[in-house]
Amino acid sequence: MRAPVLPSPHHQRLLGATVLWLVGGGILLLTTLVPAHTDALGWTPAFWLLGAPWVVLLALEPTLPRQLLALFRPRRRLARSAIWH
Numbered sequence: 001m002r003a004p005v006l007p008s009p010h011h012q013r014l015l016g017a018t019v020l021w022l023v024g025g026g027i028l029l030l031t032t033l034v035p036a037h038t039d040a041l042g043w044t045p046a047f048w049l050l051g052a053p054w055v056v057l058l059a060l061e062p063t064l065p066r067q068l069l070a071l072f073r074p075r076r077r078l079a080r081s082a083i084w085h
Helices: 009-030 044-060 064-072
Strands: none
Touching: 009 044, 044 064
């Protein structure tokens, strides 16, 4: 088996910057300081503030969707041990 590879400091800085970009963009869109849709730009502001950071996050951490689903998936209990006791 291979030992797990620790992420480099550069990778962690990129990940932190991307998460900050996503949170900042979400705040800007929620507070309506930047509109999500304009007549001149269409949906471009929403893409650059929310869509692009998600693309970068998925490029940096390809297993992120699977990890997030595992957090929200209900855990099964082992009923086998409780039945005969």
